[in-house]
Amino acid sequence: xxxxxxxxxxxxxxxxxxxxxxxxxxxxxxxxxxxxxxxxxxxxxxxxxxxxxxxxxxxxxxxxxxxxxxxxxxxxxxxxxxxxxxxxxxxxxxxxxxxxxxxxxxxxxxxxxxxxxxxxxxxxxxxxxxxxxxxxxxxxxxxxxxxxxxxxxxxxxxxxxxxxxxxxxxxxxxxxxxxxxxxxxxxxxxxxxxxxxxxxxxxxxxxxxxxxxxxxxxxxxxxxxxxxxxxxxxxxxxxxxxxxxxxxxxxxxxxxx
Amino acid sequence: xxxxxxxxxxxxxxxxxxxxxxxxxxxxxxxxxxxxxxxxxxxxxxxxxxxxxxxxxxxxxxxxxxxxxxxxxxxxxxxxxxxxxxxxxxxxxxxxxxxxxxxxxxxxxxxxxxxxxxxxxxxxxxxxxxxxxxxxxxxxxxxxxxxxxxxxxxxxxxxxxxxxxxxxxxxxxxxxxxxxxxxxxxxxxxxxxxxxxxxxxxxxxxxxxxxxxxxxxxxxxxxxxxxxxxxxxxxxxxxxxxxxxxxxxxxxxxxxxxxxxxxxxxxxxxxxxxxxxxxxxxxxxxxxxxxxxxxxxxxxxxxxxxxxxxxxxxxxxxxxxxxxxxxxxxxxxxxxxxxxxxxxxxxxxxxxxxxxxxxxxxxxxxxxxxxxxxxxxxxxxxxxxxxxxxxxxxxxxxxxxxxxxxxxxxxxxxxxxxxxxxxxxxxxxxxxxxxxxxxxxxxxxxxxxxxxxxxxxxxxxxxxxxxxxxxxxxxxxxxxxxxxxxxxxxxxxxxxxxxxxxxxxxxxxxxxxxxxxxxxxxxxxxxxxxxxxxxxxxxxxxxxxxxxxxxxxxxxxxxxxxxxxxxxxxxxxxxxxxxxxxxxxxxxxxxxxxxxxxxxxxxxxxxxxxxxxxxxxxxxxxxxxxxxxxxxxxxxxxxxxxxxxxxxxxxxxxxxxxx
Numbered sequence: 001x002x003x004x005x006x007x008x009x010x011x012x013x014x015x016x017x018x019x020x021x022x023x024x025x026x027x028x029x030x031x032x033x034x035x036x037x038x039x040x041x042x043x044x045x046x047x048x049x050x051x052x053x054x055x056x057x058x059x060x061x062x063x064x065x066x067x068x069x070x071x072x073x074x075x076x077x078x079x080x081x082x083x084x085x086x087x088x089x090x091x092x093x094x095x096x097x098x099x100x101x102x103x104x105x106x107x108x109x110x111x112x113x114x115x116x117x118x119x120x121x122x123x124x125x126x127x128x129x130x131x132x133x134x135x136x137x138x139x140x141x142x143x144x145x146x147x148x149x150x151x152x153x154x155x156x157x158x159x160x161x162x163x164x165x166x167x168x169x170x171x172x173x174x175x176x177x178x179x180x181x182x183x184x185x186x187x188x189x190x191x192x193x194x195x196x197x198x199x200x201x202x203x204x205x206x207x208x209x210x211x212x213x214x215x216x217x218x219x220x221x222x223x224x225x226x227x228x229x230x231x232x233x234x235x236x237x238x239x240x241x242x243x244x245x246x247x248x249x250x251x252x253x254x255x256x257x
Numbered sequence: 258x259x260x261x262x263x264x265x266x267x268x269x270x271x272x273x274x275x276x277x278x279x280x281x282x283x284x285x286x287x288x289x290x291x292x293x294x295x296x297x298x299x300x301x302x303x304x305x306x307x308x309x310x311x312x313x314x315x316x317x318x319x320x321x322x323x324x325x326x327x328x329x330x331x332x333x334x335x336x337x338x339x340x341x342x343x344x345x346x347x348x349x350x351x352x353x354x355x356x357x358x359x360x361x362x363x364x365x366x367x368x369x370x371x372x373x374x375x376x377x378x379x380x381x382x383x384x385x386x387x388x389x390x391x392x393x394x395x396x397x398x399x400x401x402x403x404x405x406x407x408x409x410x411x412x413x414x415x416x417x418x419x420x421x422x423x424x425x426x427x428x429x430x431x432x433x434x435x436x437x438x439x440x441x442x443x444x445x446x447x448x449x450x451x452x453x454x455x456x457x458x459x460x461x462x463x464x465x466x467x468x469x470x471x472x473x474x475x476x477x478x479x480x481x482x483x484x485x486x487x488x489x490x491x492x493x494x495x496x497x498x499x500x501x502x503x504x505x506x507x508x509x510x511x512x513x514x515x516x517x518x519x520x521x522x523x524x525x526x527x528x529x530x531x532x533x534x535x536x537x538x539x540x541x542x543x544x545x546x547x548x549x550x551x552x553x554x555x556x557x558x559x560x561x562x563x564x565x566x567x568x569x570x571x572x573x574x575x576x577x578x579x580x581x582x583x584x585x586x587x588x589x590x591x592x593x594x595x596x597x598x599x600x601x602x603x604x605x606x607x608x609x610x611x612x613x614x615x616x617x618x619x620x621x622x623x624x625x626x627x628x629x630x631x632x633x634x635x636x637x638x639x640x641x642x643x644x645x646x647x648x649x650x651x652x653x654x655x656x657x658x659x660x661x662x663x664x665x666x667x668x669x670x671x672x673x674x675x676x677x678x679x680x681x682x683x684x685x686x687x688x689x690x691x692x693x694x695x696x697x698x699x700x701x702x703x704x705x706x707x708x709x710x711x712x713x714x715x716x717x718x719x720x721x722x723x724x725x726x727x728x729x730x731x732x733x734x735x736x737x738x739x740x741x742x743x744x745x746x747x748x749x750x751x752x753x754x755x756x757x758x759x760x761x762x763x764x765x766x767x768x769x770x771x772x773x774x775x776x777x778x779x780x781x782x783x784x785x786x787x788x789x790x791x792x793x794x795x796x797x798x799x800x801x802x803x804x805x806x807x808x809x810x811x812x813x814x815x816x817x818x819x820x821x822x823x824x825x826x827x828x829x830x831x832x833x834x835x836x837x838x839x840x841x842x843x844x845x846x847x848x849x850x851x852x853x854x855x856x857x858x859x860x861x862x863x864x865x866x867x868x869x870x871x872x873x874x875x876x877x878x879x880x881x882x883x884x885x886x887x888x889x890x891x892x893x894x895x896x897x898x899x900x901x902x903x904x905x906x907x908x909x910x911x912x913x914x915x916x
Contacts, residue, residue: 012648012655013653014647014648014653014654014655014656015655015657016655016657016658030657032647032648032656034643034647186632187632187634187639187642188632189629189630189631189632190629190630190732191516191630193732
């Protein structure tokens with residue numbers, strides 16, 4: 001099988017986010033970059049599928065500035081065979097990235113299945129996976145908890161609102177977006193880390209993919225950090241007094257009732 | 258050539274030939290090991306003296322009085338009696354031979370001391386049997402092999418005494434009959450039997466043959482037995498780690514010929530590891546002190562060694578045939594993953610071992626393979642590695658917040674004040690853990706009161722890498738170690754002090770291998786020195802009974818026992834009491850060897866066992882000198898619902914309060 005995984009490089013979860021000087025994005029200085037955790041599930045799922053189907057290859061694709069190559073190498077170290085770096089600007093939005101990646105996938109000789117995370121943990125937009133599938137013209141299933149694969153279809157159990165599970169079967173090729181719990185991503189073994197350092201990463205420019213600034217749909221004008229959390233208030237007194245005081249505060253100070 | 262000479266040549270040739278053949282197989286097995294052995298051919302004079310002390314002097318064996326004394330008797334008796342056995346063999350080949358050429362007087366005493374030791378060994382064997390069969394110490398276990406060895410030894414002595422008894426009553430009775438102080442009593446009993454002198458001579462000869470056949474049987478038996486230690490333990494002692502301080506052996510990742518990291522198979526270990534396995538006498542001293550074994554975990558250092566030995570022997574045909582591919586994995590039904598992950602690397606086993614086996618090396622080697630080659634590790638460890646990779650700390654905190662604990666303390670960073678006497682290495686616990694941040698604040702107070710010019714690295718500090726290394730991720734360890742050494746060398750740091758024994762051990766003993774050479778102090782040593790120099794004067798009394806919990810990486814790994822105690826005793830009206838286990842026998846808190854970051858799901862929790870020992874002292878304060886111990890002991894006291902009565906304090910906090 002020809003398995004593809006789209007991954008995103010995001011700031012580490014412990015990063016203290018700061019805004020850049022003109023408030024149009026975040027200040028990337030000093031940020032530690034990691035693979036978005038949902039994408040780790042996607043890579044792991046792809047590797048497991050490959051291990052069950054001899055002769056398969058796993059190709060990882062990531063869009064962004066040159067630093068995303070590090071994250072591609074992380075995926076190679078986990079066991080992916082090939083990597084494609086779609087060279088896109090820092091500010092590229094979901095649509096632009098999806099269009100570029102879809103074009104990159106269409107250049108590939110054969111795509112049997114595409115994995116992504118259900119969303120990236122930085123913007124949490126959950127857009128790119130569906131946009132890619134639409135642009136490539138394949139069905140997609142999102143928020144997938146587990147999947148059973150056959151030669152020409154995939155049966156997915158996906159999380160829907162209210163804690164229910166929806167079972168969806170779709171023909172291949174298709175795109176599957178992984179939810180947390182789909183698997184336990186592996187820790188790269190050292191021989192694989194060493195091998196990954198030497199693997200070639202294919203680079204595609206936006207111009208090779210028919211993407212340009214004109215595809216940018218979102219421009220950030222003025223980002224603001226959320227106000228710092230206020231200290232909590234403890235209301236004293238017997239239950240009746242407490243309830244009365246709470247109602248007053250909600251009405252007069254918080255102005256929510 | 259008499260019939261005796263003829264018979265002797267055949268039987269001895271067969272028995273010793275077989276014995277030599279078995280030993281040569283063991284030697285070939287040892288040589289076939291592929292792992293890199295520690296280089297220990299240095300300091301030869303020291304090693305010779307050390308071997309004399311521990312082998313001939315039996316110093317380590319005598320750490321246990323009862324069995325140590327019995328062993329010393331048997332050991333020395335064995336050497337002395339072997340002289341007699343050689344004489345016996347020689348005289349069987351050529352009848353007139355004896356050692357009387359050394360002079361009649363010395364020869365008399367040689368016979369005298371042989372006779373005396375024959376009896377003493379018999380006495381010691383009885384004592385050893387009594388211990389094995391009646392007292393039955395838990396660590397010793399039941400061993401058929403051991404009983405066979407004791408039976409051989411006892412029978413050898415009895416055959417000598419009986420032989421001598423009959424010979425004294427025979428025509429060939431030597432002119433030295435008076436030398437046989439013990440045997441002559443045996444002879445007096447035999448005299449009552451009223452045999453003719455010729456019959457006595459024949460019976461004497463018969464028991465001489467009994468003795469010689471026993472010697473040959475024993476020689477053929479030894480290579481299969483734990484008694485192999487009589488050959489292996491001497492060289493193993495000679496090649497021991499001479500100092501307490503011992504760094505883990507680095508892997509050279511630049512070496513592209515290396516394709517296997519750690520031990521997947523027994524053959525991935527070194528010949529020194531095999532020598533360790535051959536040296537084990539199954540005495541169980543390691544097991545008696547093992548925190549894992551004593552809290553019902555499957556790891557016993559003794560069983561680990563025996564399991565690895567079994568694995569080695571099981572694979573001997575493949576190894577000797579050079580078919581390393583066919584050697585079975587080192588993880589087997591004896592040495593399970595649970596065994597390997599249970600180790601806290603407290604090193605009680607190594608310190609207790611009378612033949613200097615290094616158990617932790619084997620565990621580390623197996624962990625390295627599991628982690629780096631097979632990506633197989635306990636739950637939660639992967640997250641620890643990822644934290645260390647991205648934020649240089651095992652816990653999920655931002656590296657940008659490392660220096661935050663000191664923000665209101667006006668402690669300079671190296672970047673701000675490179676001209677200092679001392680670098681304070683904070684460590685991850687001191688930087689991020691709320692309880693241990695308080696310890697660091699106290700230590701900073703002490704340094705300030707003493708007028709020490711010091712600085713911290715702030716956000717430039719990274720985890721030393723110790724947890725990764727002990728868990729088996731040497732690659733991650735080296736990444737962090739090299740980054741830290743680069744930083745320390747860039748600031749030209751000479752002296753380092755830290756309140757964390759794990760950081761202390763790593764920077765002091767392990768950074769050397771990567772170009773980091775510093776004078777490193779644990780804060781207990783540094784505070785003790787400040788008190789000795791009068792720069793810190795504990796004047797406010799702490800009217801408490803205090804018990805000190807030894808940290809493994811301070812005590813057993815670095816032999817620092819007295820300074821933390823001196824610090825506590827410097828406090829007016831403080832009373833120091835020891836727990837049941839202390840110093841080299843101290844029980845680990847359960848957090849070493851990366852166990853801090855793993856769940857403890859099997860058996861009793863080690864920190865509870867240690868807390869119980871602390872509570873037994875009735876002390877009001879449990880003093881600690883390690884952030885991990887602090888966490889474990891505090892959790893222990895909390896579990897025992899004793900937090901309102903017993904405080905867990907770091908020695909720095911005690912001194913800060915007292916000054």
